[in-house]
Amino acid sequence: MNLTVTTPLAIIAKADHVVYVRAEDDTGAFGILRGHADFLTALAISVLSWRDEGGGEHHIAVRGGMLAVHDGNAITIATREAVADDDLHRLETEVLxxxxxxxxxxxxxxxxxxxxxxxxxxxxxxxxxxxxxxxxPRLAGPMSQEGLES
Structure with a gap:
């Protein structure tokens, strides 16, 4: 699968040969494998994780956003802000x-x-x-209201 994570200012991650993606929306965490049905959801502030074909784990903290799965092979994520770091503990404690x-x-x-x-x-x-x-309206100063009446 292909994974693309973007913010309004940059492409944070573009990964090919992704085997598994884990994300989180308001209903909880979910996983995506190759061949997943087309899907669209609003992400919560959470850590997005994926595994590549070599077994490497990668993580990005996202500040909400939209996740879309197309044709069971392409996953695109648009978020306001994202921080990529392979230190999952730091992402979960500090960045989130x-x-x-x-x-x-x-x-x-x-x-x-x-x-x-x-x-x-x-x-x-x-x-x-x-x-x-x-x-x-009341006038103040040398010309008073009485001065106007004469």
Missing amino acids: ASFRRRSEDEVTARTDAQRLYLAAIRQIYRFLRPDRPVPV
């Missing part, structure tokens, strides 16, 4: 923790932005509502 932290920070930032947006909409609504009394 970093990916999860950044993902949580993004969720917090989106939530804060949404709150600000909704507060602005509420304020605009309060200002534009039809039953709102229209304030009379």
Whole structure:
């Protein structure tokens, strides 16, 4: 099988003669062998592993993404961010923790932005509502309201 892992900025891995691929989506871990049915899934933040014909194990930490199997022979993965390293322990402890932290920070930032947006909409609504009394402008300084009336 052929395996290609890409990010928006680079091709992280391009491997031929892949025997087995292990990945993980929200339902859990799964394996792909040659001849697998066409398949599309959204990956979780996880470690993607594969074995080549020589028996070598390779690993890439992925920050989510999409995995597609085509014709039982081609596996393509598009992810936001990926780190290739054959040290599985380092990927599982350091890199995945970093990916999860950044993902949580993004969720917090989106939530804060949404709150600000909704507060602005509420304020605009309060200002534009039809039953709102229209304030009379008051002049300050040497020309007062009384000076205008004469």
